[in-house]
Amino acid sequence: MKFQIALDRLTRDECFEILNETASSIDWIEVGTGVIKQYGMTIVREIKEAYPNKVLVADMKTCDAGKHEAIQAFEAGADITTVMAFSANKTIADTLEVAKHYGKRIMIDLLGVTDPNRLVELQKLDVDLVSLHYGKDMQQEGEMGADLFSLTQGLTGMEVAIAGGISRDSLPGLLEKRLDIFIIGSAVTKADNPRKAASEMKEVVKQYEINH
Numbered sequence: 607m608k609f610q611i612a613l614d615r616l617t618r619d620e621c622f623e624i625l626n627e628t629a630s631s632i633d634w635i636e637v638g639t640g641v642i643k644q645y646g647m648t649i650v651r652e653i654k655e656a657y658p659n660k661v662l663v664a665d666m667k668t669c670d671a672g673k674h675e676a677i678q679a680f681e682a683g684a685d686i687t688t689v690m691a692f693s694a695n696k697t698i699a700d701t702l703e704v705a706k707h708y709g710k711r712i713m714i715d716l717l718g719v720t721d722p723n724r725l726v727e728l729q730k731l732d733v734d735l736v737s738l739h740y741g742k743d744m745q746q747e748g749e750m751g752a753d754l755f756s757l758t759q760g761l762t763g764m765e766v767a768i769a770g771g772i773s774r775d776s777l778p779g780l781l782e783k784r785l786d787i788f789i790i791g792s793a794v795t796k797a798d799n800p801r802k803a804a805s806e807m808k809e810v811v812k813q814y815e816i817n818h
């Protein structure tokens with residue numbers, strides 16, 4: 607199980623401060639969409655240069671012009687770039703082709719997807735990494751529901767990530783869902799002590815893996 611930190615709604619300096627404090631606890635680094643919109647591909651490049659051994663996810667949330675945006679992300683040093691599941695199949699196929707060329711990966715963001723048939727279609731396109739996503743704005747209306755998990759239940763051959771307001775309290779329940787990647791943002795980045803918050807959450811994952 608991987609712990610992916612999501613850097614959202616942060617300045618460039620704050621991104622580096624958080625990474626400096628949490629690097630030993632995290633597996634994957636996500637440069638959030640808003641951070642990329644603020645600083646462009648430069649910040650993706652800078653973070654990869656500073657943390658070459660971490661898997662770097664550029665949360666591009668691509669939904670069109672897939673080839674162009676995937677090249678942008680990989681040329682900047684991303685190991686994985688995100689593409690929205692509602693994109694045209696051609697967009698998804700193009701990004702997968704670019705990823706193959708670079709020896710990198712595409713994470714398909716399932717935000718807004720409610721039909722399990724879309725997962726079957728994605729599988730036919732050779733998608734092997736998806737993220738269940740309960741959006742930031744949706745979080746204001748309550749926590750993620752069990753229906754989110756039914757989307758990927760029983761699917762094989764795909765790694766599944768989960769994102770959306772995961773907290774120290776909700777993490778243990780999510781571990782039971784046998785997911786592969788836990789994307790955690792504000793519970794760490796907005797914590798009084800991000801180092802402590804990240805290391806506590808990493809420990810919860812570690813203990814779960816030891817005991818199961």
Ligand SMILES: O=C(CO)[C@H](O)[C@H](O)COP(=O)(O)O
Nearest residue numbers: 612769770771772790791792
């Ligand atoms: O993709 C995102 C927002 O669109 C975030 O990366 C994701 O929601 C994780 O952040 P948080 O734990 O704060 O919800």
